[in-house]
Amino acid sequence: MQEVDARGLSCPLPLLKAKQALNQIQPGETIKVLATDAGSVRDFKTFTELSGHEMLESSQHNGCYCYVIKKTG
Template sequence: MSEITANRTLDCSGMNCPLPILKTKKEVDQMQSGEILKMISTDSGSANDMTSWANRTGHKIVGSSTEGGTYTFYIQKS
């Protein structure tokens, strides 16, 4: 995956559902359309949760990765 430049970073490591989604929503709400948020989570449910949330809200996951129990998502605000 090529490097994606994020406008903001949100570290939700150590938080369990639903906190990563709630904090992501709050952060995205403060952003401008087209900006990208890098969200980091250690919650194993994040992959499904983030995909469902993005589909529901119209925001786009432009990249994601998993490494050693850490999940990273790049969310572009619609």
């Protein structure tokens, strides 16, 4: 699983970094994104709904948001 560290970046950079990572992997593979921007919760939810990629995990701990996204075919 590829990890994208977008902590400290503001919107829309965490989502842009995630999109770049998704473009580099094959369908069925996953990425893990770490972000500190509270707006990323809405951004990643909307992105996965519109793109068809699958959000496997969305969690928050001590101000760090973690998303695990599976690339679909």
